[in-house]
Amino acid sequence: MCGIVGYVGAKPALDVVVEGLARLEYRGYDSAGVAVLADGRLTTAKRAGKLVNLRNALEEEPPPAGTTGMGHTRWATHGPPNDRNAHPHTDCTGTVAVIHNGIIENFARLRAELEEAGHKLRSDTDTEAVAHLLEDELKRGGGLPDAMRRVCRRLEGAFTLVAVHTGDTDLVVGARRNSPLVVGLGKGENFLASDVAAFIAHTRDAIELGQDQVVELRPNGVVVTDFAGRPAEVKEYHVDWDVSAAEKGGYDYFMLKEIAEQPRAVADTLLGRIGTDGRLILDEMRMPDQELREVDKVIIVACGTANHAGLIAKYAIEHWAGLPCEVELAHEFRYRDPILNRSTLVIAISQSGETMDTLMAVRHAREQHAKVLGICNVNGSTLPRECDGVLYTHAGPEIAVASTKAFLTQLVAVYLIALYLAQVRGTKWGDEVFAMIQLLAQMPEKVDKVLETMEPVRELARSLAGERCVLFLGRHVGFPVALEGALKLKELAYMHAEGFAAGELKHGPIALIEEGLPVVVVVPPRARDVLHDKIVSNIQEIRARGARTIVIAEEGDTSVEPYADTLIAVPAVPTLLQPLVTTVPLQVFACELATAKGHDVDQPRNLAKSVTVE
Numbered sequence: 085m086c087g088i089v090g091y092v093g094a095k096p097a098l099d100v101v102v103e104g105l106a107r108l109e110y111r112g113y114d115s116a117g118v119a120v121l122a123d124g125r126l127t128t129a130k131r132a133g134k135l136v137n138l139r140n141a142l143e144e145e146p147p148p149a150g151t152t153g154m155g156h157t158r159w160a161t162h163g164p165p166n167d168r169n170a171h172p173h174t175d176c177t178g179t180v181a182v183i184h185n186g187i188i189e190n191f192a193r194l195r196a197e198l199e200e201a202g203h204k205l206r207s208d209t210d211t212e213a214v215a216h217l218l219e220d221e222l223k224r225g226g227g228l229p230d231a232m233r234r235v236c237r238r239l240e241g242a243f244t245l246v247a248v249h250t251g252d253t254d255l256v257v258g259a260r261r262n263s264p265l266v267v268g269l270g271k272g273e274n275f276l277a278s279d280v281a282a283f284i285a286h287t288r289d290a291i292e293l294g295q296d297q298v299v300e301l302r303p304n305g306v307v308v309t310d311f312a313g314r315p316a317e318v319k320e321y322h323v324d325w326d327v328s329a330a331e332k333g334g335y336d337y338f339m340l341k342e343i344a345e346q347p348r349a350v351a352d353t354l355l356g357r358i359g360t361d362g363r364l365i366l367d368e369m370r371m372p373d374q375e376l377r378e379v380d381k382v383i384i385v386a387c388g389t390a391n392h393a394g395l396i397a398k399y400a401i402e403h404w405a406g407l408p409c410e411v412e413l414a415h416e417f418r419y420r421d422p423i424l425n426r427s428t429l430v431i432a433i434s435q436s437g438e439t440m441d442t443l444m445a446v447r448h449a450r451e452q453h454a455k456v457l458g459i460c461n462v463n464g465s466t467l468p469r470e471c472d473g474v475l476y477t478h479a480g481p482e483i484a485v486a487s488t489k490a491f492l493t494q495l496v497a498v499y500l501i502a503l504y505l506a507q508v509r510g511t512k513w514g515d516e517v518f519a520m521i522q523l524l525a526q527m528p529e530k531v532d533k534v535l536e537t538m539e540p541v542r543e544l545a546r547s548l549a550g551e552r553c554v555l556f557l558g559r560h561v562g563f564p565v566a567l568e569g570a571l572k573l574k575e576l577a578y579m580h581a582e583g584f585a586a587g588e589l590k591h592g593p594i595a596l597i598e599e600g601l602p603v604v605v606v607v608p609p610r611a612r613d614v615l616h617d618k619i620v621s622n623i624q625e626i627r628a629r630g631a632r633t634i635v636i637a638e639e640g641d642t643s644v645e646p647y648a649d650t651l652i653a654v655p656a657v658p659t660l661l662q663p664l665v666t667t668v669p670l671q672v673f674a675c676e677l678a679t680a681k682g683h684d685v686d687q688p689r690n691l692a693k694s695v696t697v698e
């Protein structure tokens with residue numbers, strides 16, 4: 085949440101910063117602001133609403149040109165999203181400016197203390213207190229980096245902070261605790277950002293900052309220390325995607341591009357992981373086979389869409405690896421007393437690797453001595469650093485707020501892990517594992533085939549734009565798919581959408597069915613005859629009560645035809661892999677319906693891409 089960019093170099097800072105903010109707007113779009121140092125003076129500009137409002141303001145009144153600056157795009161926590169609460173925030177003297185991502189939990193106490201000492205605070209934010217604390221610390225000497233370290237030692241909560249000061253115009257200082265911040269290394273210029281996307285047009289060389297570190301950024305140097313001022317070891321890495329991946333590439337929305345990229349994303353996530361002998365090679369996870377053989381229980385922690393991937397993983401892990409598997413919403417996990425020990429494998433799934441709830445669950449699991457394996461899409465993010473091992477998904481940057489290609493690649497990752505567990509634990513015969521891996525390898529093609537047939541789904545979505553509610557039903561792995569379909573529709577179309585296990589229908593939800601209510605039903609493959617037939621009965625039950633049935637079933641499944649008002653056929657694949665093909669029409673459906681309602685599908689209201697506060 086909140087996007088941060090800092091720049092120091094030789095280019096006009098304002099251009100670099102605003103361009104960076106445009107790439108980070110998915111992190112929050114309640115307001116945007118910039119600060120530039122020029123001729124020893126600090127100028128700030130900020131506006132409520134999307135970045136375009138700030139751009140217009142900057143065009144009307146351009147700040148003086150300078151080569152040091154920073155910018156912020158906000159997802160509001162403290163105080164309403166207006167101009168006054170937009171970042172950057174300045175001190176009483178107007179010489180220090182600060183931007184912030186996170187929540188400073190002791191801000192009320194700090195604010196009271198500052199006001200008592202005579203500081204005049206002008207916003208409702210927790211961030212402004214930091215500007216005034218820096219003002220006091222700068223008076224004590226040592227420059228901005230020292231002041232920042234001293235201030236950070238007083239802060240509680242999660243924060244990424246970036247500050248500039250007129251006393252040192254070739255310097256940007258950043259700090260991080262529990263919130264993302266990466267450094268971009270250029271030639272004669274350096275960058276700071278919440279995400280490499282902000283500076284990918286300038287450099288692909290980056291440094292991940294560790295927990296409780298402060299970074300001093302100058303045109304020709306980067307110094308990283310801990311909060312006590314001790315030099316810190318840093319890890320440089322090269323970003324394996326380029327600027328074109330962070331652009332729309334001719335699509336109207338990132339979401340459309342990301343849906344279309346799914347066959348490639350699935351293929352990339354499989355790449356290099358299937359050996360020439362057909363066995364899986366997952367050495368990169370850094371989890372010795374012996375340790376995996378000793379596992380007696382798996383717990384999956386994740387939020388939102390990633391949690392739906394976890395719910396599907398449960399079926400795969402129990403079926404292939406023969407291990408009991410629980411799936412927990414990460415924010416619920418550490419507030420109960422989960423039973424964990426050294427033989428528990430906790431799998432944390434997160435696209436961003438920055439979801440605070442998931443990170444906290446990981447820390448809790450490690451404190452209980454469980455082994456923790458991360459599934460993550462963002463190299464250099466926090467999750468991989470906090471886990472014992474990691475399996476990266478290779479979805480490429482996901483910029484639309486609603487997760488699509490990340491979800492499909494998370495599914496591939498959990499299938500790989502479940503089959504790998506089966507391989508090393510011998511819970512399935514070698515030829516069975518081999519056959520399933522071969523089928524998994526065909527999935528990019530199958531997803532591609534689904535995408536080729538989406539026009540009727542788009543038409544259907546447009547015809548339903550006036551509806552107020554849509555229900556989704558599924559069984560087995562189709563149930564999490566139903567949850568995912570409903571989540572996509574809620575977040576993009578702002579409609580009431582609910583996913584149910586079809587077996588639960590007669591225990592209550594069937595009371596919701598009324599004349600004309602659209603109900604999407606995900607039908608398992610015919611090979612699962614009992615499950616299949618039961619859901620076909622469910623379709624008849626709701627249709628008899630007036631529901632408009634939209635049925636997703638495998639090609640050639642004629643048994644559902646008489647009961648489907650609309651039939652969406654997907655390629656026939658094994659049951660456990662079916663979510664890879666049944667989810668895609670639901671993504672397209674939600675995206676098109678929301679677009680028909682005139683919504684910006686890349687930036688749905690009230691949401692931000694990564695939830696970095698609890």
Ligand code: F6R
Pocket residue numbers: 387388389390391433434435436437438439442485486487488571572575693694695
């Ligand atoms: C929904 C969506 C969210 C995320 C959730 C977890 O489309 O994107 O529900 O899946 O916030 O995010 P990550 O995977 O980054 O931990």
